[in-house]
Every structure is written in C-alpha cells, then in structure tokens.
Amino acid sequence: MSRVIAIDGPSGAGKSSVSKRVGKMLGFLHVDSGALYRIMTWQCLLNGIDTSSTDAVAAFASKVNVDCVPRGGSIVYFINGQEPGDAIRTPEINKHASPLATVKAVRDRVTAWLRDMVRFGDLIVEGRDITTAVFPESPARFYLVASAEARAERRRKEEIEKGIANQSTEEVKRSLLARDAIDSTRKHAPLKKADGALEIDSTYLTIEETVQTVLDALPADWKHEITAETGA
Numbered sequence: 001m002s003r004v005i006a007i008d009g010p011s012g013a014g015k016s017s018v019s020k021r022v023g024k025m026l027g028f029l030h031v032d033s034g035a036l037y038r039i040m041t042w043q044c045l046l047n048g049i050d051t052s053s054t055d056a057v058a059a060f061a062s063k064v065n066v067d068c069v070p071r072g073g074s075i076v077y078f079i080n081g082q083e084p085g086d087a088i089r090t091p092e093i094n095k096h097a098s099p100l101a102t103v104k105a106v107r108d109r110v111t112a113w114l115r116d117m118v119r120f121g122d123l124i125v126e127g128r129d130i131t132t133a134v135f136p137e138s139p140a141r142f143y144l145v146a147s148a149e150a151r152a153e154r155r156r157k158e159e160i161e162k163g164i165a166n167q168s169t170e171e172v173k174r175s176l177l178a179r180d181a182i183d184s185t186r187k188h189a190p191l192k193k194a195d196g197a198l199e200i201d202s203t204y205l206t207i208e209e210t211v212q213t214v215l216d217a218l219p220a221d222w223k224h225e226i227t228a229e230t231g232a
C-alpha cells in the first residue's frame with residue numbers, strides 16, 4: 001500500500017519547498033493540492049461561471065476533468081491536454097480560489113482526485129485539509145506555520161523569481177491574510193491543526209532545518225530510503 005506524508009498550513013508557510021525536497025529525498029511524489037483548487041477556479045472564470053453562486057459552481061465542478069500524471073517527482077495536471085502553468089497563479093485566481101474552495105462539491109471532487117493518486121505510489125501531499133480530511137489516517141502529518149510577515153516576504157520573493165510579481169509585500173500580506181481567514185473559517189474541511197499532527201513554526205527556520213524536522217518525525221521504517229539529494 002502507498003504511504004502518504006500530509007502537510008497542511010497557510011499560504012507561504014513553506015509547504016511547497018519543504019514537501020518537494022522531502023519528496024525528492026524519499027522518492028515520494030509531490031502533490032500540490034492547492035493547484036487543483038486553482039484549476040477549478042481558473043476553469044470557472046474562463047467559462048463565465050458566477051463564482052458567488054454555490055449552485056452554479058457545484059454544477060460546473062462535476063464537469064471539470066483533470067488528468068493527473070506523474071512526472072519528474074511530482075504529479076502534474078492537464079486540462080484538455082494543456083498544462084495551466086502560471087495562468088493559475090494570478091492575483092485574480094488568488095482572490096477567487098478561497099471562496100470557491102468553500103463549495104462542498106468542489107472539495108469532494110478534488111478530494112476524490114487526491115485519494116485516487118495513491119495508485120501512482122508513495123505521496124507527499126500539501127494543502128489545507130490533507131491532515132484533517134483527505135488523508136487523516138496518515139502516520140506522518142504536519143502543520144506548517146510561519147508569521148504573516150515571513151510568509152508574505154517568501155511569497156513575494158517566489159513571485160519575483162518567477163517574473164510574475166505585481167504586488168507589494170504589504171499587498172501580498174493582505175491577500176494571504178484574507179485567504180487564511182476564509183480557509184480557516186469555512187464550514188467544510190477548514191484549515192486547522194489536526195489532532196496528532198506535528199506543528200512546525202518555520203518563521204526562523206531555514207528550509208533545510210524544516211526539512212530535517214519533518215524527516216526526524218517520520219515513522220522509522222520510512223527513513224531507510226533517504227538519499228543525500230537535497231532537492232536544492
């Protein structure tokens with residue numbers, strides 16, 4: 001049976017960098033669940049769906065098809081044969097994704113896609129409800145947090161590196177706090193620390209230190225396959 005490492009936490013807490021590195025070191029496929037909510041949002045906007053209407057979003061969600069394919073250590077996504085790329089990383093998608101992720105039909109569809117991915121092998125899955133709702137039985141569950149200031153600075157740095165920065169750090173911080181508020185107060189599968197998950201505050205930790213904290217807390221027999229590869 002496939003093993004799953006589950007990592008939840010708010011935007012910018014370091015989930016992506018940490019889970020990509022840990023995945024590479026252990027040979028677990030990296031799964032970005034947020035990208036699936038972003039794809040749903042992108043498809044709704046492209047098709048003129050009124051994202052404020054739960055019924056319209058729910059009806060549309062059942063028709064969206066995403067092909068999930070393992071490639072280069074991660075699961076990548078295709079919609080109608082195309083990879084979305086940075087089209088799902090715009091401020092508009094940032095703004096609409098959290099409200100859309102409150103819709104139960106959207107969550108159910110994304111959860112089914114995520115659970116189905118165990119057929120590809122061992123996974124490290126990052127998101128907001130992976131430890132609480134998608135894979136609550138995993139023996140390796142983590143809740144990664146950091147101060148809002150540190151998170152906003154990291155997000156802006158990533159956007160600059162990708163050449164898609166168009167907001168100040170203060171605007172990035174406002175946007176991620178607004179998303180945190182929606183994600184952690186919604187009715188279905190809100191962002192919260194799961195009972196039994198290990199909370200890691202990465203505000204003053206390097207990526208390497210955070211990676212090591214995750215590795216140290218894994219079940220002993222999962223660590224046999226650690227390679228020297230840092231994924232840097």
Ligand code: DC
Nearest residue numbers: 033034037097098101127128129179
């Ligand atoms: O991690 P991200 O910023 O790419 O996620 C985009 C949105 O998707 C985020 O605001 C909340 C939602 N999300 C969720 O509700 N559950 C998940 N497992 C992952 C993301």
